[in-house]
Every structure is written in structure tokens, then in C-alpha cells.
Amino acid sequence: MTTIRVTVWNEFRHERTTAEIAQIYPAGIHAAIASALQREEGLVVRTATLDEPEHGLTADVLEQTDVLIWWGHMAHHEVADEVVERVQQRVWAGMGLIVLHSGHFSKIFKRLLGTACDLKWREGNDHERLWVVQPGHPIVEGIGEYIDLEHEEMYGEHFAIPQPETLVLVSWFSGGEVFRSGCCYTRGQGRIFYFRPGHERYPTYHNPQIQRVIANAVRWAAPTGPQTITFGNTRPLEGDQGR
Amino acid sequence: MTTIRVTVWNEFRHERTTAEIAQIYPAGIHAAIASALQREEGLVVRTATLDEPEHGLTADVLEQTDVLIWWGHMAHHEVADEVVERVQQRVWAGMGLIVLHSGHFSKIFKRLLGTACDLKWREGNDHERLWVVQPGHPIVEGIGEYIDLEHEEMYGEHFAIPQPETLVLVSWFSGGEVFRSGCCYTRGQGRIFYFRPGHERYPTYHNPQIQRVIANAVRWAAPTGPQTITFGNTRPLEGDQGR
Amino acid sequence: MTTIRVTVWNEFRHERTTAEIAQIYPAGIHAAIASALQREEGLVVRTATLDEPEHGLTADVLEQTDVLIWWGHMAHHEVADEVVERVQQRVWAGMGLIVLHSGHFSKIFKRLLGTACDLKWREGNDHERLWVVQPGHPIVEGIGEYIDLEHEEMYGEHFAIPQPETLVLVSWFSGGEVFRSGCCYTRGQGRIFYFRPGHERYPTYHNPQIQRVIANAVRWAAPTGPQTITFGNTRPLEGDQGR
Amino acid sequence: MTTIRVTVWNEFRHERTTAEIAQIYPAGIHAAIASALQREEGLVVRTATLDEPEHGLTADVLEQTDVLIWWGHMAHHEVADEVVERVQQRVWAGMGLIVLHSGHFSKIFKRLLGTACDLKWREGNDHERLWVVQPGHPIVEGIGEYIDLEHEEMYGEHFAIPQPETLVLVSWFSGGEVFRSGCCYTRGQGRIFYFRPGHERYPTYHNPQIQRVIANAVRWAAPTGPQTITFGNTRPLEGDQGR
Numbered sequence: 001m002t003t004i005r006v007t008v009w010n011e012f013r014h015e016r017t018t019a020e021i022a023q024i025y026p027a028g029i030h031a032a033i034a035s036a037l038q039r040e041e042g043l044v045v046r047t048a049t050l051d052e053p054e055h056g057l058t059a060d061v062l063e064q065t066d067v068l069i070w071w072g073h074m075a076h077h078e079v080a081d082e083v084v085e086r087v088q089q090r091v092w093a094g095m096g097l098i099v100l101h102s103g104h105f106s107k108i109f110k111r112l113l114g115t116a117c118d119l120k121w122r123e124g125n126d127h128e129r130l131w132v133v134q135p136g137h138p139i140v141e142g143i144g145e146y147i148d149l150e151h152e153e154m155y156g157e158h159f160a161i162p163q164p165e166t167l168v169l170v171s172w173f174s175g176g177e178v179f180r181s182g183c184c185y186t187r188g189q190g191r192i193f194y195f196r197p198g199h200e201r202y203p204t205y206h207n208p209q210i211q212r213v214i215a216n217a218v219r220w221a222a223p224t225g226p227q228t229i230t231f232g233n234t235r236p237l238e239g240d241q242g243r
Numbered sequence: 244m245t246t247i248r249v250t251v252w253n254e255f256r257h258e259r260t261t262a263e264i265a266q267i268y269p270a271g272i273h274a275a276i277a278s279a280l281q282r283e284e285g286l287v288v289r290t291a292t293l294d295e296p297e298h299g300l301t302a303d304v305l306e307q308t309d310v311l312i313w314w315g316h317m318a319h320h321e322v323a324d325e326v327v328e329r330v331q332q333r334v335w336a337g338m339g340l341i342v343l344h345s346g347h348f349s350k351i352f353k354r355l356l357g358t359a360c361d362l363k364w365r366e367g368n369d370h371e372r373l374w375v376v377q378p379g380h381p382i383v384e385g386i387g388e389y390i391d392l393e394h395e396e397m398y399g400e401h402f403a404i405p406q407p408e409t410l411v412l413v414s415w416f417s418g419g420e421v422f423r424s425g426c427c428y429t430r431g432q433g434r435i436f437y438f439r440p441g442h443e444r445y446p447t448y449h450n451p452q453i454q455r456v457i458a459n460a461v462r463w464a465a466p467t468g469p470q471t472i473t474f475g476n477t478r479p480l481e482g483d484q485g486r
Numbered sequence: 487m488t489t490i491r492v493t494v495w496n497e498f499r500h501e502r503t504t505a506e507i508a509q510i511y512p513a514g515i516h517a518a519i520a521s522a523l524q525r526e527e528g529l530v531v532r533t534a535t536l537d538e539p540e541h542g543l544t545a546d547v548l549e550q551t552d553v554l555i556w557w558g559h560m561a562h563h564e565v566a567d568e569v570v571e572r573v574q575q576r577v578w579a580g581m582g583l584i585v586l587h588s589g590h591f592s593k594i595f596k597r598l599l600g601t602a603c604d605l606k607w608r609e610g611n612d613h614e615r616l617w618v619v620q621p622g623h624p625i626v627e628g629i630g631e632y633i634d635l636e637h638e639e640m641y642g643e644h645f646a647i648p649q650p651e652t653l654v655l656v657s658w659f660s661g662g663e664v665f666r667s668g669c670c671y672t673r674g675q676g677r678i679f680y681f682r683p684g685h686e687r688y689p690t691y692h693n694p695q696i697q698r699v700i701a702n703a704v705r706w707a708a709p710t711g712p713q714t715i716t717f718g719n720t721r722p723l724e725g726d727q728g729r
Numbered sequence: 730m731t732t733i734r735v736t737v738w739n740e741f742r743h744e745r746t747t748a749e750i751a752q753i754y755p756a757g758i759h760a761a762i763a764s765a766l767q768r769e770e771g772l773v774v775r776t777a778t779l780d781e782p783e784h785g786l787t788a789d790v791l792e793q794t795d796v797l798i799w800w801g802h803m804a805h806h807e808v809a810d811e812v813v814e815r816v817q818q819r820v821w822a823g824m825g826l827i828v829l830h831s832g833h834f835s836k837i838f839k840r841l842l843g844t845a846c847d848l849k850w851r852e853g854n855d856h857e858r859l860w861v862v863q864p865g866h867p868i869v870e871g872i873g874e875y876i877d878l879e880h881e882e883m884y885g886e887h888f889a890i891p892q893p894e895t896l897v898l899v900s901w902f903s904g905g906e907v908f909r910s911g912c913c914y915t916r917g918q919g920r921i922f923y924f925r926p927g928h929e930r931y932p933t934y935h936n937p938q939i940q941r942v943i944a945n946a947v948r949w950a951a952p953t954g955p956q957t958i959t960f961g962n963t964r965p966l967e968g969d970q971g972r
């Protein structure tokens with residue numbers, strides 16, 4: 001089995017400014033996610049955060065990243081356009097991208113999807129149940145019929161995304177809403193997975209089923225061997241254009 | 244505007260054997276649906292039922308049908324394979340097909356989809372809310388953000404269908420389930436829409452929003468001008484196979 | 487039938503600087519396309535070009551446009567980002583968009599699709615045959631099995647786009663290439679159609695079948711009645727979040 | 730890496746009755762395909778043919794098959810409905826299925842797809858070029874931009890299939906036609922890949938690129954861990970249906 005190199009990116013602000021969030025994620029959301037992934041066979045995991053130089057996403061780091069995981073919320077606008085551009089190029093070249101929760105409003109997600117990515121939301125201790133609608137899909141291997149999260153932030157439809165290439169999970173919320181919670185896309189040679197849960201005030205990333213989905217998604221999004229494509233002016237393959 | 248010829252097909256058994264259902268649909272579910280459609284401009288509507296000769300779906304009737312609506316439940320097995328075959332051929336040739344509620348288990352739906360079409364269900368006065376996930380789609384024109392049905396039978400995931408070409412509606416149920424309630428497919432030149440609500444014990448087909456979705460779906464599924472396709476052995480379009 | 491308001495946008499540079507192109511399109515590509523559309527029932531057509539103030543696409547013009555047609559080639563970079571942003575917002579709100587030929591590299595197309603939109607090309611008098619792969623689709627109504635273009639610029643795969651929601655046409659080129667030539671997308675409430683043919687050195691937009699596809703696409707892309715969507719913080723629909 | 734158990738099924742008639750075909754595939758098409766797969770790490774390969782009892786596809790064999798490869802042509806009608814039903818059930822339960830060439834008209838393919846699966850064809854030494862339209866997809870890993878087959882039978886559009894969930898390859902033919910040659914579907918928990926080339930009169934299955942695609946497809950179609958799904962009457966997850 002080939003090794004998959006994962007970089008977990010986190011904004012890492014809430015955890016440093018709000019005591020109650022720091023209690024849930026003392027080393028940051030990225031550390032919690034990375035630590036779960038490190039227990040998986042065949043994954044090599046590093047982290048990067050907003051306040052590092054170039055947000056920790058230098059050309060070199062991206063070049064050595066097979067799958068990038070993205071968590072952001074309050075500081076989307078602080079992410080430099082140059083870095084966003086760099087990430088997009090890498091996705092097009094085959095890097096996998098897993099966008100978590102409030103990352104729906106990140107520059108990179110909106111740019112890759114081409115839509116507003118807006119939604120309804122509510123912080124109010126909703127009960128969430130994520131139903132598997134595509135059993136047999138590698139991303140939900142080992143999950144069972146649904147994931148039960150006793151308390152989570154609500155995200156509700158309409159979610160302004162292009163129709164997913166594959167819709168894997170749909171959430172039920174006790175407040176009366178539904179949400180497309182597990183959405184697959186391809187952009188260039190890169191595979192993208194959006195996964196809804198993970199509000200900073202809940203211990204969602206400590207949940208083993210959530211960790212399992214993220215690990216599965218990493219394997220699903222890992223690039224297939226690189227494919228070189230020729231673009232631009234090309235000569236005919238048939239003599240005299242085949243005539 | 245061209246006229247669209249609609250045939251509403253109904254099993255028509257529950258309404259004749261159960262008093263409480265007869266009260267809701269005295270002339271049958273088909274009559275309720277047809278009567279709502281008859282108020283629409285440009286639609287010519289007829290009905291057909293299981294116990295008519297050839298289930299009311301003779302070659303002639305189908306030939307004159309642009310969109311067929313299908314409601315069945317307790318007698319799927321009584322539908323003759325020959326008629327199912329005939330309907331399938333017409334769908335392939337361009338006839339639209341709208342499958343309602345328990346029609347998910349009809350021979351024609353399973354044959355066109357190629358899957359088991361099974362699901363979870365519960366008769367228990369669930370509250371259903373059908374959320375629009377594809378606003379701007381012609382089938383949900385004029386519906387608003389969701390349809391609220393105070394009481395309905397529950398259908399829950401996993402619904403064993405191929406992933407819809409377009410998913411238009413997702414249901415929330417008070418018992419904790421979700422369901423892909425409005426699903427578009429193409430088979431041959433025919434457009435197919437599956438629409439979940441409509442248990443026989445509830446007055447669902449008297450609901451104006453439900454009627455609106457069905458009318459919208461009729462217009463969406465109506466065939467585009469017939470397209471003749473050549474199959475089989477064909478001569479090359481380029482001399483000497485282009486070489 | 488409701489009137490559909492169409493705006494045909496053209497860069498309008500080649501036709502003013504190259505005599506041989508001016509001969510094919512004396513009043514510009516936009517004029518040729520508009521004039522064909524004006525013969526269609528129920529369409530109201532105007533044009534706009536790059537060198538008009540705001541490229542002819544003021545907020546007011548866009549507000550009164552149901553479907554925008556886009557042809558550009560040598561001056562994509564001259565299109566102001568502010569106008570691109572405005573067009574994107576209108577597509578999200580429901581305006582249809584038909585992107586023609588070299589418009590594959592326009593800012594608006596790349597921004598809505600989220601990919602590089604690159605491809606192979608060759609100016610060399612290739613013979614093109616556009617095969618219908620989705621007969622029964624409204625965009626190819628009346629087209630028959632294929633469109634034959636004696637001479638056209640070649641565009642070849644790989645075309646760096648997201649997989650189309652519906653692929654309607656595939657081109658064969660005498661030089662040995664294929665291309666996904668008719669591609670449907672949805673972004674927000676807007677429907678988008680990419681249609682490949684139309685190099686400025688060939689009289690492609692005078693071809694009646696090409697005109698027919700564009701007219702069909704206009705009707706397909708025309709917005710359904712506007713749908714208001716609530717985004718942001720929302721209150722629960724179920725008391726105490728349903729518990 | 731888990732072992733994948735592959736069964737290569739072949740009608741095995743042409744090779745026994747036509748000398749020139751026997752020369753190309755002395756031990757049968759199945760043997761040629763199996764022998765290429767046996768060189769792959771992690772695959773365990775067996776074969777089965779039409780004239781064996783139960784066509785070699787007993788319940789037991791299918792239960793021990795992760796991916797089934799299907800080649801048939803002149804004797805589709807001889808395949809027992811009972812075996813077709815059994816294969817369909819296994820696909821729904823997660824078994825992968827790879828349908829080759831003239832298998833497009835097999836009972837199992839038509840039943841799983843729900844369409845006529847008809848097409849244009851010509852035996853005439855066409856030159857075929859299979860273009861990759863989804864680079865980065867695991868099925869075309871290591872293939873490059875296209876596969877070149879000097880001589881093959883032509884299959885042309887329209888191919889009467891449901892739009893593929895993912896379209897991976899498109900063929901160019903020297904006679905002027907195109908064809909969707911690599912098509913992915915999901916039915917139940919099973920993944921299906923249709924791969925066009927492989928006429929019995931050409932040595933196509935000895936081509937290393939063709940062998941590579943088939944091996945890649947086996948890995949792609951291999952089932953994810955089995956997922957148990959509850960269907961039928963179910964109790965609410967929320968007390969008193971959440972009210």
C-alpha cells in the first residue's frame with residue numbers, strides 16, 4: 001500500500017480565544033483530526049494553520065500533500081488569494097481536498113465549486129442524524145446506516161452548491177431541517193469531499209464514526225498516479241485531417 | 244403551447260374496499276389527481292385503472308399518452324408483464340412517467356431503474372416536510388422552500404434506487420428519518436419523476452402544493468419532438484473508414 | 487407563452503480587424519446569432535459588445551436578461567472583473583447562460599465551473615460531426631442524429647471541465663480527436679449550456695442546425711419563476727428543536 | 730491489501746466454432762483476460778462459461794466472487810433467467826460487474842440499466858482511438874491520453890444507455906462515429922463498468938493498455954466492506970414521532 005500524505009489545515013482561532021472551545025480541542029481542531037488519522041495505517045499526517053507564514057501552505061508543503069483537509073470559519077477573508085490559487089492548482093493536478101463544516105464558506109471551496117455555498121444555520125443544540133444514502137460507497141465503509149450526533153450546529157437547505165456528483169450522506173435535524181452532508185466532486189484530476197459536521201463548540205471530531213468518515217474520505221480522495229495532459233495547439237493524428 | 248395528453252393510472256383497490264379511504268378519495272386517487280390536472284391550461288387528462296381490460300393501458304391509449312402517472316400499492320403483482328413491457332417501450336420512445344408514492348415498488352419502476360427500490364416505512368402519523376434542494380428546477384416552480392404535510396406515512400433511507408440524475412426534494416420526518424422524495428431520471432428518450440408523498444389514508448393529493456408539483460412534473464416530463472434513431476449495422480460516413 | 491429576453495454578447499474584435507472574418511460576419515457574430523433568434527417566436531433579442539460602456543452589461547441590462555449568450559476569444563482579459571461578478575450573481579439568481587466556442591476560456595465560464603477549462607485545438611480545416619448522445623433532450627430537438635460541419639476548428643479532449651450534469655453532444659474530428667461539445671450545468675438557479683462550434687473563420691452561425699441548437703438552448707436555459715431562498719441564521723420549525 | 734476474487738465469464742462459442750477466432754484466443758477470450766489478471770498482485774482469478782452447469786455461476790461461485798467480468802455475444806438468449814436474477818442480486822449486494830463489448834446486449838446489463846442498450850455497429854476494420862475524458866479516474870490510471878486500436882469493430886452513438894454516472898472514455902472511429910466507451914454505474918451497492926472494445930476477431934484483449942483498464946476496473950469495482958441495510962416497517966427514532 002502506498003503511503004498517503006495528509007495535511008490538516010485549520011484556521012486555529014476559536015481554540016485560542018474561547019476557553020470553552022479550548023477545553024474541547026486543547027491543541028486545536030487540526031490536532032484532534034490529525035491525531036485520529038495518525039492511528040490509520042499508511043497515512044503520514046502533518047498540520048498547517050492560518051497564522052504560519054503562507055498559512056503553512058507553501059508550494060513545497062502542497063507539493064508533498066496528497067490530501068488536504070480544511071477547517072475554517074471566522075477568518076476566511078484572511079486567507080491570501082495567492083495561497084487559494086496555489087491550492088486550486090494542486091487540486092486540479094490531483095490533490096484530494098476534504099472541506100469540513102464551516103469550510104463551506106472558504107475561498108477555496110467557493111472557487112472550486114463556482115457557487116455561493118450559502119446555507120441556513122442555527123446554534124441551538126440540535127440533534128443531528130446523518131443518514132447514509134449511498135451504502136457501498138467507500139467513504140461510508142463501516143459506518144452503518146447513520147451517524148447520531150446528540151448536539152450539533154444546524155445547517156439547513158437550501159445549500160447553494162452544484163448538485164454533488166455523488167451524494168453520500170443526508171442530515172436530519174431535530175429543528176425540522178435536512179442537509180446534504182456528504183458531497184463528492186471532481187475538479188481537474190482532484191477529488192473533493194464536503195463533510196458537514198464539526199462545529200467548534202461540540203466534540204464532534206472526537207467521535208469515532210466521524211473520524212472514520214474522514215479517514216475513509218482521505219483514502220477515496222488520494223490521487224491516482226499522475227496523468228500528464230497536453231493542452232493547446234496540437235497536430236492531427238490522422239493524415240491530412242483524415243480526408 | 245402544445246397540448247400535453249396525460250393518463251393517470253391507479254390501482255384503485257383501497258378506495259373500493261376501505262370506507263375511510265373512500266371518504267378521502269370517493270372517486271379514487273386517480274380522479275383526485277386528474278381533476279387537479281384538468282384545471283391546468285394545455286393538459287388533456289384521462290384515467291385508467293387496474294381492473295379495466297389491459298389495465299386500461301392498451302397500445303392505443305399509450306400511443307396517445309404523453310405523460311403517464313402511476314399509483315399502485317397492494318396489487319403490483321397483478322399488473323401483467325405484457326403491459327409493463329409496453330409501458331417501458333413507450334417510455335424509451337419518449338413518454339414521460341411520474342411514479343407516485345408506493346409506486347416505488349411497481350414492476351415498471353423497478354424495471355426502468357434496475358434496482359430493488361426498497362425502503363423503510365411506517366404508518367404512524369409522522370409529520371413530513373419536503374425540502375427543495377434544487378431551487379430553480381421547473382418541477383418545484385412556485386413551491387417555496389418546502390412543503391409541509393401534517394400527517395403522512397414515513398418512507399426512510401436507504402431508498403435502493405440509482406442515484407437520481409437530479410435530486411429535487413428531500414423529506415424530513417418527525418420520527419427521525421430523511422428520504423430522497425423527488426428524483427429525476429431519463430430512460431431512453433423518456434423522462435421519469437418519482438414523487439414520494441401520497442399514502443392512501445391521507446388527503447395528500449388534495450394539497451395544492453402537491454398538485455402543483457405533479458402539474459409541474461407533467462410539463463417537465465412531456466416529450467420533446469420525437470427523435471428517430473438508427474440502430475444496427477451501418478455504413479461508414481467516411482470513405483474507406485476514413486483512411 | 488412567456489417572452490424570453492435574450493442578450494447576445496460578443497467580443498466583436500476579429501470582425502473589425504480581419505477582412506476575411508468581416509466577410510463572413512459583416513455585422514459581427516452577435517448580429518448573426520441575434521438575427522437567427524429574432525425569427526423565433528417568443529424571443530426578444532438584444533446585443534451587447536465588449537467595447538460598449540460596462541461591456542454593454544449594466545446591472546439594468548442584466549436585470550432584463552433571461553438568457554445571456556457569450557462569445558469571446560482574444561480579449562477575455564479585457565472583461566472587467568466587476569462585470570464578471572455581476573454576471574455570475576445573475577446566473578446564480580436564475581439567468582440562463584450559453585457559452586459558445588472559445589468562450590470556454592472566458593472569465594465567467596471558468597469562474598462558474600471552477601476548473602481550468604483548457605483543451606487541445608487546431609486551426610486546420612478539420613471536418614466536424616457533432617453526434618447527439620442524449621436524444622429526447624430539449625436542446626437537440628429537431629436536430630436528427632448529428633450535425634455535419636464541413637470545416638471547423640478542432641477542439642480535442644481532454645477538456646478540463648467538471649463532468650457535465652448532462653452531456654448532449656460529442657464531436658468527432660477528422661484529425662482523430664473527440665470532444666464533449668454540448669454540456670449542461672446548473673449553478674445556483676441558473677442553467678448553463680456550453681456549445682462548442684463557432685470559430686470566427688467559418689460560417690458556422692449561419693448553419694440552420696447550429697441556429698436551432700442555440701434557440702433550443704435559450705428555451706431550455708430560460709429561468710423558471712424566481713425562487714426566494716432564506717439563508718443565514720434561522721429559527722427551528724419544530725418546538726425546542728423537536729425534543 | 731485484501732485479495733480480490735475475480736470470475737471471468739465468457740460465452741465461449743465463437744472460439745470453438747470459428748478457426749480464425751480460435752487462433753486469436755486458443756483457450757477462449759476468458760482465458761486471455763484471466764491470464765492477464767493473474768499477473769496482477771492481489772487478484773485471485775477463476776473463469777466460468779455458458780455451457781457449464783448453471784453457466785458456471787452457481788450461488789456458491791457468485792458468493793465467492795468480488796468482481797464478475799462478462800463477455801457474451803451470440804447466445805445472450807441462452808443465459809437462464811434464474812442465473813441473471815442471481816447475478817443481479819449479487820450486484821445489488823456489492824459485487825462489482827465489468828461488462829465487455831457485445832455484453833452491452835446481455836440480459837444482465839439491460840436488466841441492471843433499464844434501457845434497450847442498442848447501438849450502431851460495423852465490422853469493417855475501423856481504426857479506434859479511445860480518448861480519456863476523465864483523467865485522474867482510477868480506471869484510466871497509467872493509460873495516458875488515449876488508447877489506439879488499429880482495427881476494431883465500430884460501435885456508434887446513439888448508445889441507448891442511461892447517462893453514465895461517470896463517463897471515462899470516448900471512442901473515435903475512422904468511419905466517422907463516436908461512442909461512450911467507458912461508463913460507470915452503481916446499482917445497489919455494486920459498481921458496474923462498461924468497457925467497449927473486444928470484438929472476437931481482433932486481438933484486443935492481448936493489448937497491454939486494454940488489460941490495464943480491465944485490471945484497474947477490477948480494483949475500482951471491488952466491493953467496500955458489506956453494509957447491512959434494514960428495509961421495511963421500522964419504529965421511530967424520535968419519541969412519538971418527534972412531537
